[in-house]
Amino acid sequence: MGTKITLAHHSESEDGNPSWQLYEEVFEAGVVYLQLEGVPVDFTTLGNMEHGPGTVRLRLPTETAKQLGLHSIVPPEQWERACDPSKWGSP
DSSP, X not given: OOOEXXXXXXXXXXXXXXXXXXXXXXXXXXXXXXXXXXXXEEEGGGSSEEEEEEEEEXXXXXXXXXXXXXXXXXXXXXXXXXXXXXXXXXX
């Protein structure tokens, strides 16, 4: 059994746009994850070395995700659960 609960997602489209998934982990309160697949990665701290498309996963506090507008693509009741600090028996 997985521990991810998908909040929103987009599959790769015919025009080649990357796919993404916004999800929460069942036992982790106060954060959501945004996983992007098929995006070029620019490692500016390594001297602007650009690598081909890959997977990038961001662990975002729910407040930061809300500031980015990600809450607007999630049904309100799911977003409330993701933000609940006492969900799933978390301390």
